[in-house]
Structure formats: structure tokens, C-alpha cells
Amino acid sequence: MTSQVDRRQFLTRAALGGATIVGATALGSLAPEAAFGATGPSVAPGAPDPAFAEGRITSISGSTIIAAGSDGTLNRIQTTGATSAWKLTPTSVGAAQVGDGLYARGVRMPDGTLAADALWLNIVSLDAHVVTLASDKVHLDHQGSRITGHVVKGVSAAVYNGTPAVADLSLVPVGGHVHVVGAWRPDTAEIDVSTVYAKV
Structure with a gap:
């Protein structure tokens, strides 16, 4: 290393x-x-990371x-x-x-x-509530704001209960809470989904 x-x-x-x-x-x-990720070992808690x-x-x-x-x-x-x-x-x-x-x-x-x-x-990492789920989109509620997550073929994946990522997002729980990492589409309330972390 x-x-x-x-x-x-x-x-x-x-x-x-x-x-x-x-x-x-x-x-x-x-x-x-x-x-x-975590800051370097020499950075005091609350201090900016150089x-x-x-x-x-x-x-x-x-x-x-x-x-x-x-x-x-x-x-x-x-x-x-x-x-x-x-x-x-x-x-x-x-x-x-x-x-x-x-x-x-x-x-x-x-x-x-x-x-x-x-x-x-444009990276985003957010906790959200799943409102609706379709094959190409997941509609999310994040702190009272609606966000559209676009499922990108060959890129978007889901991690269920900490298992390895899979391309099948169909088990993402509608009405449940998830963590989403993706790429924001600037000046919109839309993201392209990289990974959805869910418990099922």
C-alpha cells in the first residue's frame, strides 16, 4: 500500500x-x-480535512x-x-x-x-423512503423532498441485507427505507442510481 x-x-x-x-x-x-470515507488520522474531530x-x-x-x-x-x-x-x-x-x-x-x-x-x-449518498418502484425508476422521499432515481441498465445495482450487489432492483421495498448512492443530474431533483442498499 x-x-x-x-x-x-x-x-x-x-x-x-x-x-x-x-x-x-x-x-x-x-x-x-x-x-x-474517514478523514486521515491526523485530522481532529470536526476540523477540516486538508x-x-x-x-x-x-x-x-x-x-x-x-x-x-x-x-x-x-x-x-x-x-x-x-x-x-x-x-x-x-x-x-x-x-x-x-x-x-x-x-x-x-x-x-x-x-x-x-x-x-x-x-x-455529482455524487450523492442519501437515506430515503421508497414511494414507488418501476423497472426504470424509483421514486424516493428524502427529508420531505421527492427525488426520481433513474435505473441505468448495466450500472444500477442493489445490495440486499449486505449481500453482494445484483442488477435486480425488483426486491427494493416500496414503503421501506433505503440508502442510495448515485449521480445527481445538476439543477434537478433527479439522480442516476449507482447502488441501492436495502433490507428485505
């Missing part, structure tokens, strides 16, 4: 253009759940992404040939667009820029 020091040195060299490029997934998981940035993309210039954080902070994120990206499925950094929501993990550079080893674009 790559140590934190090795990871920092690698990403610093990559951001400065001097590293041999490898897939960023060699530095950690790109699974959607990893976007919400290896993390979030926000909505306001501009993209070459390999630099600017994202307005939910706390009002403007986050400068440097991508490299080693940065991996997720947007419902693993993709390229080029899939990022102005207006997308963004979570990024990487290494903080001396100037405050985050050299990203992984980006998650």
Missing part, C-alpha cells in the same frame, strides 16, 4: 509535471463509497478546476494524468463540467491547491 509520504511525493511531482503517470486508483479506491475539497465547479481551465464549497470557500483543484474520476461510472477528468458537484481527495500543496488523486462528480 502506498504510504501517505509516498502519495504526497507522487502527487506533488505529478502536479508539477515530473512524475511517471500511473492510474490514481493505485493510490486508493475510486468506489463511490470512498468519497465519504486532503479533501468539495463544492460546485465554477470554472475549468486546463488541468485546474475551481469549485465553490458549501462553506463559501473557493477550492482550487489541480488534476494530473494520474487523477481518476467517477461520474456514475469510472471516467476521465474530461467528463467534469461547470455546474457539476465535486468531491476531491488528494494532497494539499504549499499554495493551498489540492493535487487530486480522485474526483467524484
Whole structure:
């Protein structure tokens, strides 16, 4: 496993253009759940994680992404040939667009820029109540808001009672509570479903 020091040195060299490029997934998981992973051991409870940035993309210039954080902070994120990206499925950094929501993990550079080893674009993770279920959609209630979850053939899956994921969402309990990971369709109340976690 790559140590934190090795990871920092690698990403610093990559951001400065001097590293041999490898897939960023060699530095950690790109699974959607990893976007919400625990902070590093040196981060005090409640303190910001210097290896993390979030926000909505306001501009993209070459390999630099600017994202307005939910706390009002403007986050400068440097991508490299080693940065991996997720947007419902693993993709390229080029899939990022102005207006997308963004979570990024990487290494903080001396100037405050985050050299990203992984980006998650438009990712959502929410607890919801299932209102209706069809073969191509699941209608959800999340804290009083209605959300339409689109089932994407070959991508969407369900995990029942902690068992391995399956493509069959027909057992998702209407009227029950689920946890959903997916990709938000910006400026809508709609998501593309990655995984539904349900108890049956």
C-alpha cells in the first residue's frame, strides 16, 4: 500500500509535471463509497480535512478546476494524468463540467491547491423512503423532498441485507427505507442510481 509520504511525493511531482503517470486508483479506491470515507488520522474531530475539497465547479481551465464549497470557500483543484474520476461510472477528468458537484481527495500543496488523486462528480449518498418502484425508476422521499432515481441498465445495482450487489432492483421495498448512492443530474431533483442498499 502506498504510504501517505509516498502519495504526497507522487502527487506533488505529478502536479508539477515530473512524475511517471500511473492510474490514481493505485493510490486508493475510486468506489463511490470512498468519497465519504474517514478523514486521515491526523485530522481532529470536526476540523477540516486538508486532503479533501468539495463544492460546485465554477470554472475549468486546463488541468485546474475551481469549485465553490458549501462553506463559501473557493477550492482550487489541480488534476494530473494520474487523477481518476467517477461520474456514475469510472471516467476521465474530461467528463467534469461547470455546474457539476465535486468531491476531491488528494494532497494539499504549499499554495493551498489540492493535487487530486480522485474526483467524484455529482455524487450523492442519501437515506430515503421508497414511494414507488418501476423497472426504470424509483421514486424516493428524502427529508420531505421527492427525488426520481433513474435505473441505468448495466450500472444500477442493489445490495440486499449486505449481500453482494445484483442488477435486480425488483426486491427494493416500496414503503421501506433505503440508502442510495448515485449521480445527481445538476439543477434537478433527479439522480442516476449507482447502488441501492436495502433490507428485505
